[in-house]
Amino acid sequence: MRQGASVRLRRDLIALAVIATAYLGASAFVSNSYYQLILTMVPIWAVFGVSWNILSGYGGQLSFGHASFFGIGAYTVTLALVYWDLTPWLGIPLGMLAGAVAAVLIGLPTFRLRGHYFALAMLAYPLAILYVMQYLGFQEMSLPMHRAHPVAYLAFTDPHWYTVTAVGLLIAGTLACMLVENSRFGLALLAIRQNELAAEAAGLNSRLWKMRALIVSGMIAAAAGGLYACVLLVVTPDSVFGMLVSAQAVVVTLFGGVAAVWGPIIGAAILVPLAESLNAELGNYLPGIQGVVYGAAMIIIMLAAPEGLYWTLRDRWFRRALPPPAPLAAATPAPRVAGVHSGGPLLEVVGLSRSFGGLRAVSEVSFAVTEGEILGIIGPNGAGKTTLFNVLNGVLTADDGSATLAGESMLGRKVHQVCRMGVARTFQVVRSFPRLPLLDNVIVGAYGAGLPDHTAVDAAVGALARVGLHRQAGTLAGQLTNKQLRLMELARGLAGRPRLLLLDETLAGLGRDECDEVLDVLARLRDDGMTVVIIEHTMHAMMRIADRFLVLDHGRVLASGLPRDVVENRSVIEAYLGKKWLARQNA
């Protein structure tokens, strides 16, 4: 469970129990079957919204094609009932299985795409399935009635029981969503949504987490679709695979609140009765009124409250300071992982090269870093310093050469795999998860290293203490200063208890005092025996902290050695200050 999960869970569970009881109690008094149908549809669309929320809300992978899973659930239930006489009580789980399979099949190719390309591709699936269904002759399927065994075949004569079933499904879906939100699953998704590369660099396998989210999401959506078929008793490709179905999930969640358990429920509770009653009142004169209402709702909410009603209301009236994390008092320095490796360099790079077209950004670079050492990499802009880091931690592939960490090759691995080897990295431009509290930002690093829940919190708290940020643990990362963000990135790296830290211009943009503070932290890390490779522009800072220098220019190693020797090296001065300066100096 995540930090603070037990409080949140208890509060949400009580709220869920109260709401469900009240809803069912109220629905028992509704005798009009049309209003009862609306009361049944609200939880069904809310469940569908919950499924969308897990993938697109928490995970940030915008899907406009969730009707794929909804429709697959609906058609599985229908076809199983028609051809195999299988009761929907088993048909819905079967549909969920089909939804999970579809999620894998859709996810495998589609997660290669990002951002709007992902959204566009997802849009195409349900429309393609729709045409295939028409081709296969499943235009309009009615569910056969089983009057003899209404309960066994989920074919109630009293429509109130449909509402009860739908609320039951909503409770199950909401519980699933709460479990996701309050576990490392949810934190991983939130981190991926806010900064995928940072999540990867902190050791999270983002493809895997996204795939898990899609599978869970697909299963829930299929369950909603299956129940929908049972309630309406007729399915057509358009009514379950159509664009308006995908839009339902998007609209109720966006309207209610993105990445909030209550979002889809609020959205469905407001929009579904509104659209349905408009449809009933005006549908004869204005046949598309439901779509117009949904479209308008999307636009208005996007312009007025882009995160949805839940967050807007909460920020307006219920803004409370986040409770300070409990175990901060007992912050002990993390125990150092005993160096299993002795003698020889920890990091050894030989002949590493990487080109972009004709430009050799990194060219036959070789160096070694011994354990407990701080190596400073300096060089003018465009010297290939960041590219070197990108190759080392798997953001870019190497063209040639080798890089080993304690004898194990680092190349050819994905970013999160390199992190799992014990290599933490910070970025030239800080990559934070701005909407997560500082502590959660750091916990991502601990989860990324595969630490179990309790150890992860301890490791994160310890890392925050080491960089001196433990007092800000509850602050949102988006509200931190530049220096604090730099230290946060450092702590996120430390939380995974790495063997090697790669720091990319950690001091950039800091004032002199701030610079000194960060340097003190680095000095303490060195005293603890941490091995660090740091890229830096400012010479004076580097002179204070680095044991050895490596100078890059135009992708090549220009010089390396002790700081004193390197700064007096003629070619280094030339690279930094130009030939003219050197000539004048000599004259």
Place this chain on the structure above:
Amino acid sequence: MAGSSPAMTIKGGERKPVDFEVLIENVLNALAAGITIGCIYGLMCIGLGLIFGVMKIVNFAQGELLMLGMFASLYLVTGGGVLAFLGPYIGPFVGAICAGPIVFAGGALLHKFLISRVSGLRTTGTQDEGHFGQLVITLGISLILQNGGLILFGSTPQTVRTPLASRAFEIGPVYGDATVFLNKARLIACAVAIVVAIALYLLLEYTRLGKALRAAADNPTAATYMGINVDRAYRIAFGIGSGITAIAGGLMATYLSFGPFVGFDYVIIMYSGVVLGGMGSILGAFWGGLTVGFVQQCSALVLPPQLQNAAIFVVFLLIIMLRPQGLFGRSAERA
């Protein structure tokens, strides 16, 4: 395809492989239809190419702009429309062109009041460049236009009738009895599409306005510093993109029956064309659209009609999967 399939024929006492002749005829006709329809698709894709390829605005409502173009042309030239006096031969094509300015105005208004809030200067440098907002808002616009269209225009399928749609130039017999039929309505529509595409290309390439539009699209911040009114430039470019797609819609209306929900089938085709042609290039978008139209018509040779639309989606998925983002989008983000 139009025309009668040749019956079994015997010439010179020698039995010809008739199946092969039929095949040849079908293939040639599919190629001809592919090229003519492809050119119209090309024009349609240029509209989205300006908006998505050049300005990097994700617009889901582009299909509805196409639909508006069809209905604008319909109401201009049929019944008591302003252009009804032009008659059924010239009218539909003039109507298609006139649909351009009408939808241009609509597009510019959409941009001014809605899309400008989630694109351009307001979102440069934000994490996803405003794409989330654009996706949601344009999907909302698309829902409103479709369903609003249903309310305003009704659900009966419509066509801008022209007698030319049922006439064809015959070329051949080319091989045996195999004859190529070129539908006159499509051929004229194709010619109009090419002329409009060339005119737009010249406008963008050689006029001051065109340069300003391209500069604003390329780098809004820099363009602002150079004294270009970026908001206005975006509005005009968005309007042009809308109008061009609408002209293509008006042209398609002459041979296609359409309703308020016609847009969705074409929005996927447009994105396929723009992505295939390489983002950011007007000519590329045209070639991309031409290719997609060509493939679609040729798929008629092997696929049953219901599956042709599904085939387009599969082609679309293949295109965006197989062309890694680096080829048309920004290359890997800087770490």
